[in-house]
Amino acid sequence: MSEVPKKTLSSLVEARYRDGQSSQRPLPNHLPPTLETILSHRSFRSFLPTALPTGTLEALVAAAQSGSTSSMMQTWDVIAIQDPSHKSAVAKLAGDQEFIREAPLFLVFCANLNRLANISEKYNQPAEALSSMDLFLMACIDASIAGQSAAIAAESLGLGICYVGAVRNNAQEMCELLKLPPNTFGLFGMAVGFGIEAAYSELKPRLPMAEICHSETWSEDNQEVHVESYDQSLGSFYFEQMRLDRKCWSAFMAANVASKQQDGRENVKKALENQGFKLQ
Template sequence: MDVSLPTTPAAEALALRYGPDAVPAAGPWNEHIALLLTHRSVRGYRPDALPAGTLETLIAAAQSAATSSNLQTWSVIAVTDSDKKAALAKLANNQKHIEQCPLFLIWVADISRNQRLGQQEGVTLEVMPYLETFLVAAIDAALAAQNATVAAESLGLSCVYIGALRNQPQEVAKVVNLPSGTFGVFGMCVGYATEAALGEVKPRLPQEVIVHHEAYRVPDDEAQRRSAYDGLIGGFSARNEMATDTWTKRVIGRMGKLAALSGRDKLVATLHAMGFELK
């Protein structure tokens, strides 16, 4: 197994990430940064088993992420059972890569462990019902998952996040026996990519659109910059045999109609039912 890190020169890696016309100035560089810039979502996996101890390594990396006040309000469910993966795939719009990957991780916002701590110590934890507590747990889970992704990619593995688990979170909870006070924030496929699925690095918005110095400022030429990025994404889609589309149309398609939320417009009520009061 080849676990060597990418050695892509900075200029080349930045051009792949931003396109040739929006390459930012190259700064300090190392193999770790090169690895980060090669990230791409992978939706096709070989059936190859992962090396022994891979899960433990990924979780050690995940637990090394920042966690607010060391509260550690997240958990993860490691799923390898084919029947459970099939059930989860069905709940997530039939995404077949959930069934293909040898390891599927569900990253959980988990206040239940600390709720039990309070009960065992006979203490009322007054902050538990508040939105901030759920937000901390969701952010903790996301930070941990990203650490795990970087670790996996450094080992020659590929990943893709599965936000569609939030379409039917209560049904997901039944599949993996989540208690009250827990919520599957997203899933993650982990495995070896098929050659066809690896694809190229997807360009991102230019840094000038994302970075604001000292204060937020909307650029006068925002529409023109967006148009240029639309062209870049259109080319990417065509080369990778994806539905040719612009970023503008993608945003409108995903955010223009409630139907695009696939049931997630009811998340507040769902979270209440799953033990998060969200005051």
């Protein structure tokens, strides 16, 4: 039986980029378990019907709340959806994605300025800042930090996750289904469960490190070269997976942003306004 090669930091970084260059940059020569978990991330879109061990939700929420939070404001909340028929109704609004129904747990991370509105009312304060765009951004940033902390926690427990932006496809209906009060909004979902492993590697390559990481000031000097290189690395990944229908990444992205119509997400601003967000 052939031995499985030992994972190293540089082998994981090479698997993440597949460009023969990003992993040639200097890297520490040990691989701490947290970094191994982070670098091994892949989304799962197929889950076993196995229930989560007791306390999993609590561990994920504690991890999520351990992330940094802007000005200690903690302007995010999460809704844990486990009831199969409720989860199915949520899945229907979120692009009817079957893996949401399969996953034993579906989390919806929400921006929440309503707690601050309620507290301000108690202190008889006007809460004028709640109408600012920056406070909404803060809530989105904090919710994203919380979500990613929960994702890493889940993966460190041997679970698989998939984020779900499609919770915004029918944003208004989702607000109603989840009974969201004013000043709250469902930003993204996350399916959590025991992911079904594929036979082949699913570490999806990312854009070259040199494209994303600028030194001291912004530069787009080599963007075309980087994007061409990435079209090839992602192309070879899809080829290995026999997903021959996939266009090259850059053509796919250009097609993606060509139209204002985005599966209903063009209505997100209206839904936010209906929830009372002023974004000034």
